[in-house]
Amino acid sequence: MDGGLGGNTVPTNTSDKSKVLDVKPLRTLVPLFPEPPEGPPFVCVPPNGPLPSGFSPFFPFSGQGSQSTPDLNQNCFNSTAVPLRSFRAEPPASGNGTHKHKSAGPSSVKKKAKRRKDSESVLTSLMNFNPGISLSERDDGNRELVESVLLRFDALRRKLSQMEDAKELHLGGLKRADLKAANMMLTKGVRTNMKKRIGVVPGVEIGDIFFFRMELSLVGLHFPSMAGIDYMAIKGEPESERVALSIVASGGYDDDDEDPDVLVYSGQGGSASRDKEASDQQLVRGNLALERSFHRGNEVRVIRGLKDHVHQMSKVYVYDGLYKIQESWMEKGKSGCNMFKYKLVRTPGQPAAFATWKSIQKWKQGLSSRVGLILPDLTSGAESTPVSLVNEVDDEKGPAYFTYSPTVKFPKSFKLVQPSYACNCHDACQPGNSNCSCIQKNRGDFPYIAYGVLACQKPMIYECGPSCPCIRNCKNRVIQSGLRSHFEVFKTRDRGWGLRSWDRIRAGTFICEYAGEVIDETKARQEGGDGGSGYVFHTNRLHESFKWNFETESTEDFDIPSPVIISSKNSGNVARFMNHSCSPNVFWQPVMYESNNEAFLHIAFFAKKHIPPMTELTFDYGIPQSDGTGADNNPAYGKKKCLCRSAKCRGYFY
DNA sequence: GTTTGATCAGAGCC
DNA sequence: CGGCTCTGATCAAA
Numbered sequence: 001m002d003g004g005l006g007g008n009t010v011p012t013n014t015s016d017k018s019k020v021l022d023v024k025p026l027r028t029l030v031p032l033f034p035e036p037p038e039g040p041p042f043v044c045v046p047p048n049g050p051l052p053s054g055f056s057p058f059f060p061f062s063g064q065g066s067q068s069t070p071d072l073n074q075n076c077f078n079s080t081a082v083p084l085r086s087f088r089a090e091p092p093a094s095g096n097g098t099h100k101h102k103s104a105g106p107s108s109v110k111k112k113a114k115r116r117k118d119s120e121s122v123l124t125s126l127m128n129f130n131p132g133i134s135l136s137e138r139d140d141g142n143r144e145l146v147e148s149v150l151l152r153f154d155a156l157r158r159k160l161s162q163m164e165d166a167k168e169l170h171l172g173g174l175k176r177a178d179l180k181a182a183n184m185m186l187t188k189g190v191r192t193n194m195k196k197r198i199g200v201v202p203g204v205e206i207g208d209i210f211f212f213r214m215e216l217s218l219v220g221l222h223f224p225s226m227a228g229i230d231y232m233a234i235k236g237e238p239e240s241e242r243v244a245l246s247i248v249a250s251g252g253y254d255d256d257d258e259d260p261d262v263l264v265y266s267g268q269g270g271s272a273s274r275d276k277e278a279s280d281q282q283l284v285r286g287n288l289a290l291e292r293s294f295h296r297g298n299e300v301r302v303i304r305g306l307k308d309h310v311h312q313m314s315k316v317y318v319y320d321g322l323y324k325i326q327e328s329w330m331e332k333g334k335s336g337c338n339m340f341k342y343k344l345v346r347t348p349g350q351p352a353a354f355a356t357w358k359s360i361q362k363w364k365q366g367l368s369s370r371v372g373l374i375l376p377d378l379t380s381g382a383e384s385t386p387v388s389l390v391n392e393v394d395d396e397k398g399p400a401y402f403t404y405s406p407t408v409k410f411p412k413s414f415k416l417v418q419p420s421y422a423c424n425c426h427d428a429c430q431p432g433n434s435n436c437s438c439i440q441k442n443r444g445d446f447p448y449i450a451y452g453v454l455a456c457q458k459p460m461i462y463e464c465g466p467s468c469p470c471i472r473n474c475k476n477r478v479i480q481s482g483l484r485s486h487f488e489v490f491k492t493r494d495r496g497w498g499l500r501s502w503d504r505i506r507a508g509t510f511i512c513e514y515a516g517e518v519i520d521e522t523k524a525r526q527e528g529g530d531g532g533s534g535y536v537f538h539t540n541r542l543h544e545s546f547k548w549n550f551e552t553e554s555t556e557d558f559d560i561p562s563p564v565i566i567s568s569k570n571s572g573n574v575a576r577f578m579n580h581s582c583s584p585n586v587f588w589q590p591v592m593y594e595s596n597n598e599a600f601l602h603i604a605f606f607a608k609k610h611i612p613p614m615t616e617l618t619f620d621y622g623i624p625q626s627d628g629t630g631a632d633n634n635p636a637y638g639k640k641k642c643l644c645r646s647a648k649c650r651g652y653f654y
Numbered sequence: 655g656t657t658t659g660a661t662c663a664g665a666g667c668c
Numbered sequence: 669c670g671g672c673t674c675t676g677a678t679c680a681a682a
Contacts (some may be wrong), residue, residue, distance in 0.1 A: 174676085176664070176675085183665070214675090217665090226666085229673095271674090274661080282675060285673095625677075
């Protein structure tokens with residue numbers, strides 16, 4: 001792959017590599033806003049908080065939705081909200097600062113009981129939020145509702161998980177924040193498509209992915225929390241005529257899958273368990289319903305439960321659309337007992353979903369090559385995972401020349417000097433350890449939960465840095481560990497080059513940081529003006545607010561000491577290819593960590609929601625705000641027509 | 655180091 | 669209310 005590339009393409013020669021990894025500042029810039037060393041932080045305009053005083057909201061930001069659809073952007077939940085921190089502050093015991101959990105002596109039982117009571121009161125307070133969904137919205141959903149329910153479920157799940165990690169909450173002996181969160185959502189009525197139905201579920205799209213069975217339930221795609229077959233009675237017909245609505249094919253019965261459009265599904269029951277021998281399956285419940293659906297010919301929703309190759313142990317559920325049962329029979333299973341089998345065939349004309357997963361698997365194994373592949377790794381090894389360069393739409397051989405650099409370069413004078421906060425943890429930092437100074441810096445919260453998922457947005461996230469003695473894979477080192485997904489820079493139909501991922505991305509997952517050179521306003525204008533490369537990131541733009549955190553957890557302004565502008569025009573990473581969308585699936589969050597007693601600011605991108613593979617990654621570029629110098633409304637950064645095609649498109653972006 | 659199996663407490667629904 | 673079920677986290681074992 002070294003020939004055929006013109007001068008206007010990605011560097012492929014390895015001689016660039018030293019340059020690639022050279023993080024020395026190119027030049028020295030005067031700080032934009034010199035700040036007193038210990039002064040209160042200068043808080044810049046929030047990308048997702050209330051508008052600062054002095055600005056009146058203009059069209060895209062003024063709440064337009066007045067239906068009962070929960071507008072999570074409105075702070076309507078704050079009235080009854082109990083600040084969570086007040087619970088957290090409750091001492092776990094009569095500690096004198098040291099929080100050892102070793103409880104000896106006669107009081108241990110009491111403590112346990114007290115702890116459970118604490119957990120109950122914490123849960124009760126967590127439940128104190130406004131469901132914000134009308135009865136009819138519970139019955140019938142739409143895209144907005146489905147996304148909102150999933151967003152809110154996961155925010156709660158992350159919250160519970162984080163609290164459990166920190167031992168502030170005990171959910172029975174079992175770590176099942178998913179069940180608890182779903183239980184709370186169902187209790188509060190935060191769900192949609194509750195009305196059972198055959199076929200399409202409004203708001204759920206083919207290709208949508210889920211990480212918990214309860215998510216399927218909350219949006220009405222498949223109700224049972226465990227069972228693989230969902231069914232319902234037809235009005236005016238006897239119960240024995242119940243038809244199948246959906247199945248979850250999780251591979252538990254050794255079904256093979258050659259053709260992605262065909263599924264052989266085993267009936268339920270009969271399998272051996274702890275205190276039961278294997279037995280013949282009976283034509284009852286789900287099996288009977290599938291049999292009825294076979295004869296009636298109704299479509300059945302299929303959810304493919306797949307082994308998640310990103311996290312070997314877990315599973316991911318892919319909604320693969322509608323199928324029809326073509327055949328049913330009985331055969332002897334491995335145990336020698338009778339099993340029902342159903343052959344389902346996918347209704348033609350539906351967008352690819354599971355098939356895409358299969359293709360990607362083949363690309364990864366090298367069994368079939370990616371169509372339109374220009375470069376297997378445009379980073380030339382600068383990242384730990386390859387980034388493919390692909391063009392399936394025209395003849396362009398690559399984006400304009402730039403140097404791939406995986407991180408951001410600060411000019412010398414722009415280092416953000418702070419007192420050291422390095423921790424003293426010698427293994428990995430443990431959530432709930434109030435002695436860890438990195439956790440203290442994060443206001444007592446461990447910023448990440450299992451799988452490195454961001455728990456919630458914060459004014460600033462502090463990661464452990466080189467000055468911390470904790471181990472390299474301490475859970476508080478996420479963004480510094482580099483890319484986690486196999487990305488692909490691809491040519492879009494009408495928006496130049498874009499970014500997407502071969503791997504599914506779970507909500508809260510770190511995507512990449514915005515790499516490039518930190519520049520000043522003057523330089524930014526030049527870059528924006530000289531043909532509108534658009535490869536510039538600003539921290540101080542106005543962004544449409546959105547609610548990502550748990551219900552009553554406020555979304556605060558970012559705590560960025562002074563506005564930062566990063567240019568990725570000449571050097572940058574995959575972030576420079578992320579296009580704008582008015583309904584983005586990615587958001588940014590400032591993150592700091594120390595290096596040589598200096599803290600550096602990083603702009604980190606995280607997934608807002610679960611993102612299926614091959615879905616374009618986009619974030620909201622925001623709108624230049626008035627800075628009082630008059631340099632705002634005549635956007636030197638050029639107003640561009642927005643092609644994001646989302647229902648909430650503002651029509652343009654900068 | 656990886657991957658699989660066994661175990662266990664669950665959730666909603668019928 | 670009890671039984672049913674293609675869960676999901678954890679730990680032991682291969």
